[in-house]
Amino acid sequence: MAKISAVSPLAPAAFPSLPVIGGVKFATAAAGVKYQGRTDVMLATLVPGTVVAGAFTRSSTRSAPVLDCQAKMGIASAEGAAILVNSGNSNAFTGKVGVASVAAITAAVADACHVPEGRVFTSSTGVIGEPLPHERITAVLGSLAANTKADDIAAAAQAIMTTDTFPKGASATVLIDGKTVSIAGIAKGSGMIAPDMATMLVYIFTDAKIAQDKLQSIVSAQNEKTFNSITVDSDTSTSDSLIVAATGTSGIAVDDSVEFSDALHSVMQDLAHQVVRDGEGATKFVEVNVIGAATDADAKLHAMSIANSPLVKTAIAGEDANWGRIVMAVGKSGAAADRDLLGIRFGDIEVAKNGWRSESYSEEAAAAHMKGEDIVITVDIGLGSSTSTVWTCDLTHGYIDINADYRS
Amino acid sequence: MAKISAVSPLAPAAFPSLPVIGGVKFATAAAGVKYQGRTDVMLATLVPGTVVAGAFTRSSTRSAPVLDCQAKMGIASAEGAAILVNSGNSNAFTGKVGVASVAAITAAVADACHVPEGRVFTSSTGVIGEPLPHERITAVLGSLAANTKADDIAAAAQAIMTTDTFPKGASATVLIDGKTVSIAGIAKGSGMIAPDMATMLVYIFTDAKIAQDKLQSIVSAQNEKTFNSITVDSDTSTSDSLIVAATGTSGIAVDDSVEFSDALHSVMQDLAHQVVRDGEGATKFVEVNVIGAATDADAKLHAMSIANSPLVKTAIAGEDANWGRIVMAVGKSGAAADRDLLGIRFGDIEVAKNGWRSESYSEEAAAAHMKGEDIVITVDIGLGSSTSTVWTCDLTHGYIDINADYRS
Numbered sequence: 038m039a040k041i042s043a044v045s046p047l048a049p050a051a052f053p054s055l056p057v058i059g060g061v062k063f064a065t066a067a068a069g070v071k072y073q074g075r076t077d078v079m080l081a082t083l084v085p086g087t088v089v090a091g092a093f094t095r096s097s098t099r100s101a102p103v104l105d106c107q108a109k110m111g112i113a114s115a116e117g118a119a120i121l122v123n124s125g126n127s128n129a130f131t132g133k134v135g136v137a138s139v140a141a142i143t144a145a146v147a148d149a150c151h152v153p154e155g156r157v158f159t160s161s162t163g164v165i166g167e168p169l170p171h172e173r174i175t176a177v178l179g180s181l182a183a184n185t186k187a188d189d190i191a192a193a194a195q196a197i198m199t200t201d202t203f204p205k206g207a208s209a210t211v212l213i214d215g216k217t218v219s220i221a222g223i224a225k226g227s228g229m230i231a232p233d234m235a236t237m238l239v240y241i242f243t244d245a246k247i248a249q250d251k252l253q254s255i256v257s258a259q260n261e262k263t264f265n266s267i268t269v270d271s272d273t274s275t276s277d278s279l280i281v282a283a284t285g286t287s288g289i290a291v292d293d294s295v296e297f298s299d300a301l302h303s304v305m306q307d308l309a310h311q312v313v314r315d316g317e318g319a320t321k322f323v324e325v326n327v328i329g330a331a332t333d334a335d336a337k338l339h340a341m342s343i344a345n346s347p348l349v350k351t352a353i354a355g356e357d358a359n360w361g362r363i364v365m366a367v368g369k370s371g372a373a374a375d376r377d378l379l380g381i382r383f384g385d386i387e388v389a390k391n392g393w394r395s396e397s398y399s400e401e402a403a404a405a406h407m408k409g410e411d412i413v414i415t416v417d418i419g420l421g422s423s424t425s426t427v428w429t430c431d432l433t434h435g436y437i438d439i440n441a442d443y444r445s
Numbered sequence: 446m447a448k449i450s451a452v453s454p455l456a457p458a459a460f461p462s463l464p465v466i467g468g469v470k471f472a473t474a475a476a477g478v479k480y481q482g483r484t485d486v487m488l489a490t491l492v493p494g495t496v497v498a499g500a501f502t503r504s505s506t507r508s509a510p511v512l513d514c515q516a517k518m519g520i521a522s523a524e525g526a527a528i529l530v531n532s533g534n535s536n537a538f539t540g541k542v543g544v545a546s547v548a549a550i551t552a553a554v555a556d557a558c559h560v561p562e563g564r565v566f567t568s569s570t571g572v573i574g575e576p577l578p579h580e581r582i583t584a585v586l587g588s589l590a591a592n593t594k595a596d597d598i599a600a601a602a603q604a605i606m607t608t609d610t611f612p613k614g615a616s617a618t619v620l621i622d623g624k625t626v627s628i629a630g631i632a633k634g635s636g637m638i639a640p641d642m643a644t645m646l647v648y649i650f651t652d653a654k655i656a657q658d659k660l661q662s663i664v665s666a667q668n669e670k671t672f673n674s675i676t677v678d679s680d681t682s683t684s685d686s687l688i689v690a691a692t693g694t695s696g697i698a699v700d701d702s703v704e705f706s707d708a709l710h711s712v713m714q715d716l717a718h719q720v721v722r723d724g725e726g727a728t729k730f731v732e733v734n735v736i737g738a739a740t741d742a743d744a745k746l747h748a749m750s751i752a753n754s755p756l757v758k759t760a761i762a763g764e765d766a767n768w769g770r771i772v773m774a775v776g777k778s779g780a781a782a783d784r785d786l787l788g789i790r791f792g793d794i795e796v797a798k799n800g801w802r803s804e805s806y807s808e809e810a811a812a813a814h815m816k817g818e819d820i821v822i823t824v825d826i827g828l829g830s831s832t833s834t835v836w837t838c839d840l841t842h843g844y845i846d847i848n849a850d851y852r853s
Contacts, residue, residue: 098776098784130772130784132801165769166802270755275776347678347755347840348848355849361573364538365683368506376506376538393540394574432755433849437842440756441763 047314047322047410047430048203055190055208055221058242060084060284062185065196066177070170071125071163076196078174080181081240082150083118087284089158090253092260094277100129101139102159103278109155113249118156120240120280121146121174122197124225128161128169129275138171145175149182160238160278162225163199190242194223197238200439201227201315207307209300211291218245218289218297222281222304226312227269239264239279239308241301244287251292255301256281263305266337266427268344269316270436313428318435321353326415328424329380335372336425339418342370350432353412358403360388367416378419383407391419455722455730455818455838456611463598463616464627466650468492468692470593473604474585478578479533479571484604486582488589489648490558491526495692497566498661500668502685508537509547510567511686517563521657526564528648528688529554529582530605532633536569536577537683546579553583557590568646568686570633571607598650602631605646608847609635609723615715617708619699626653626697626705630689630712634720635677645720647672647687649712652695659700663709664689671713674745674835676752677724678844721836726843729761734823736832737788743780744833747826750778758840761820766811768796775824786827791815799827 061083065076083089091110093103121142128135139159147154161169194204205224210217226237256279264279281301291297314322325344330336343349346366352359360381367374377392384406387395406412469491473484491497499518501511529550536543547567555562569577602612616629634645664687672687689709699705722730733752738744751757754774760767768789775782785800792814795803814820 094776096773096776097778097782098772098787130769130787130797130801132785132799134801165772166797275773347844351845351848354845357849361538364506364573365504368502368504368683370505374505377540379506379538389538389574391540393538393542432845434842434845436755437759437762437840437845440759441765441841 044202045315046320049311052191052194052204053206053208055206056210056219057187058219058221058284059244059286060087061242061282062187063189063193064181064185065189065192066181068123068173068177070123070173076192077124078177078181079122079193079196080185081120081193082185083282084284084286085115085117087118087282088247088249088252089118089280089282090249090256091278091280092256094275096275098130098275100127100161100276101131101135102128102161103276105139105143106158106278109158111249111253112155114153114156116156117150117152118282119146119150119152120158122160122238123174124197124199125163126161126167126169127163127165127276129165131166131168134168138169141171142174145178149178158280160276162197162238162276165275190221190223197225199225200317201225203315205308205311205315207304209304211296211300213289213291213294213296216287216289218287218291219243220300220304222308224308224312227315227317237277237312241281241304243283244285245283245291245297246285246287246289247283247291252281252283255298259302259305263302263309267309267313268341268427268429269313310428313430316430317439318433319430320433321410321412321431323353323412323414323429323431324426325429326413326424326426327418328415329417329419329421330423330425331373331421333423333425336423338370338372339367339374339416340425340427342366343414343416344427344429347432350429353407354431354433356404356407358383358400358407363414363416373420374418375420380417380419382415384413452610453723454728457719460599460602460612461614461616463614463629464618465595466627466629466692467652467694468495469650469690470595471597471601472589472593473597473600474589476531476581476585478531478581484600485532486585486589487530487601487604488593489528489601490593491690492692492694493525494523495526495690496655496657496660497526497688497690498657498664499686499688500664502683504683506538506683508535508569508684509539509543510536510569511684513547513551514566514686517566519657519661520563522561522564524564525558525560526690527554527558527560528566530568530646531582532605532607533571534569534575534577535571535573535684537573539574539576542576546577549579550582553586557586566688568684570605570646570684573683598629598631605631605633607633608725609633611723613716613719613723615712615719617712619704619708621697621699621702621704624695624697626695626699627651628708628712630716632716632720635723635725645685647716649689651691652693653691653699653705654693654695654697655691655699660689660691663706667706667710667713671710671717675717675721676749676835676837677721718836721838724838725847726841727838728841729818729820729839731761731820731822731837731839732834733837734821734832734834735826736823737825737827737829738831738833739781739829741831741833744831746778746780747775747782747824748833748835750774751822751824752835752837755840758837761815762839762841764812764815766791766808766815771822771824781828782826783828788825788827790823792821
């Protein structure tokens with residue numbers, strides 16, 4: 038395996054200071070599932086009354102733990118809950134042996150944490166197709182359950198990393214009726230990141246009080262605009278999972294609060310952006326805005342066609358203001374477009390208008406924008422009023438280095 | 446622009462010896478459209494009675510010459526015809542100026558070659574969005590028309606290259622009623638190669654006698670299994686054009702000849718494979734076979750999802766028998782699949798069966814297959830009897846080198 042030790046140039050300066058969420062405790066361990074000399078298992082315990090919602094990969098080859106989590110979503114329960122995650126092995130495409138591993142881990146977590154098996158949510162991330170040595174995980178569960186801490190979310194963010202070069206965290210607080218509701222989340226993800234899925238692995242905790250169906254509906258809606266609007270390489274994982282747990286310990290009911298929904302959105306978008314900023318080999322953070330599309334679906338098709346195009350992404354890596362490749366990507370998207378109405382901007386610079394290079398176009402100004410770390414591409418389809426924004430990164434030698442050797 | 450001078454390691458040893466096709470003559474010139482010190486314009490003249498069929502990119506941002514060619518397909522004419530191709534500039538996304546350039550070139554070719562404008566087919570390939578300096582082309586037309594030669598197809602194959610590292614040609618002959626019908630074709634293409642399109646630039650000539658509608662129907666059917674079944678990078682060009690011209694000079698009618706259709710298929714497949722073998726940065730030629738799919742459309746979706754996956758392609762570059770990424774690509778394709786029925790082979794080596802690693806799987810044997818230059822991946826979906834075969838190449842540092850600097 039290639040040793041890619043450098044931290045992404047797009048990484049935040051430091052892991053953020055996250056608020057402690059009442060009713061949630063964390064513990065981590067180095068179980069040696071695959072990696073040596075680092076933590077690879079994290080446990081989060083949740084107090085009785087916690088409400089859990091989620092979103093998961095739509096892959097037809099999704100993993101055993103994903104199928105198990107999906108089956109448990111929406112089951113109301115007043116009892117406690119637990120989340121158990123391991124890195125190093127995804128327990129995907131492992132047949133009946135994989136299902137048995139999930140059952141073994143779930144039973145052990147339920148036993149150690151005194152919660153029903155139906156309230157144990159597990160995720161596994163790492164190599165596909167290898168049997169998960171679940172006994173290494175169950176062996177550390179007693180110690181994990183005995184050592185949970187409310188302020189250990191940063192360690193949890195570390196334990197779930199695979200090819201990530203930095204741990205990912207984000208938070209928000211909302212004042213409702215003079216009282217504070219807090220949200221804190223962590224994520225992992227760097228490659229095999231693509232749309233039409235739930236997300237990588239993301240765990241978000243809040244002390245808000247909310248009904249399960251309300252929380253699920255907010256999560257599903259915000260997911261479409263955040264994790265389902267990022268792409269690193271157009272490849273969709275078999276393990277992607279987003280779990281949001283509301284412990285209710287703040288006592289603040291947020292069922293219909295726009296402020297809460299907005300705050301959750303900001304945490305989800307922050308984590309989604311951090312995944313792109315840690316995209317394998319990334320050196321540029323790219324926002325693609327499509328405006329003027331005929332329908333919302335068309336807007337997203339165009340935006341994703343641009344964001345997934347290897348030729349667009351390599352041009353950005355080369356700091357080349359190659360707007361012809363954006364025209365190409367719009368043309369191949371399958372969504373409605375009229376060549377002679379297209380407009381394109383890099384940042385504030387008008388590049389093309391009404392189907393050809395703009396009269397005011399300055400190659401120098403465009404080249405200067407491309408040298409920045411944050412690239413903004415805006416394409417006006419000129420046919421309607423639908424819009425879409427997606428985020429991606431460039432395609433560099435680093436991506437080849439990582440993926441020609443890493444067995445994922 | 447990065448200088449990528451090395452010839453693809455997958456290139457044939459030499460340009461093949463192609464038969465002279467009666468009724469076709471070629472000429473080339475160095476017009477300096479963009480490149481210096483090489484030919485960049487080719488003219489092919491076709492005798493009266495020649496029948497022309499074709500297939501073109503379905504991009505919604507396709508170029509002015511493509512739109513012009515499409516409008517001229519299917520128009521019967523007993524008069525002569527001509528094909529004029531330039532490299533270095535694609536005359537795509539150039540608005541009204543681009544349409545005027547096509548008109549100027551077409552008129553000049555018609556005049557120089559004494560054929561109607563409706564029988565002049567032009568193609569342009571190269572940078573997108575720059576005005577085509579068509580006067581450099583019209584300036585050499587008189588000399589081109591005066592110097593056509595029947596045996597100059599190899600020079601024509603050279604003149605149409607862009608990032609290609611070798612010229613591409615293929616031929617076939619068929620015995621019908623004791624007489625020989627010949628087919629010879631040339632192609633260019635290396636990057637921006639993807640499915641759901643006609644093809645790169647391909648020109649195929651035959652002395653067969655055939656009705657235009659019959660020729661078009663054979664070309665369309667064979668195109669789906671050849672040029673529409675290859676992908677280098679999932680990006681679809683705005684200029685892709687396939688033109689097949691039948692001069693009829695052999696006097697042999699082939700309207701319903703299976704032998705002729707098979708021979709044309711072999712020439713088209715050979716040229717399509719050569720395009721993949723010259724895929725930007727390619728070091729491996731990859732055949733993806735999907736069997737057991739529920740429908741033909743599903744089979745092709747699965748095959749293209751595998752062939753376009755950056756993670757599958759980088760694993761092949763790294764000679765890594767990473768079958769987990771094939772499972773991932775099947776899962777994300779959107780086509781029907783049941784994880785627990787999947788089977789995977791590398792060459793003759795059974796890797797996975799019924800949704801998990803095969804009991805007989807040998808990592809050493811699989812690794813040995815991956816070290817070869819020709820990789821064969823077979824995936825059995827296990828749901829039906831539909832199949833699809835597509836061809837691609839690996840994704841290497843060479844692709845990044847070429848595309849982070851080349852303005853296409």
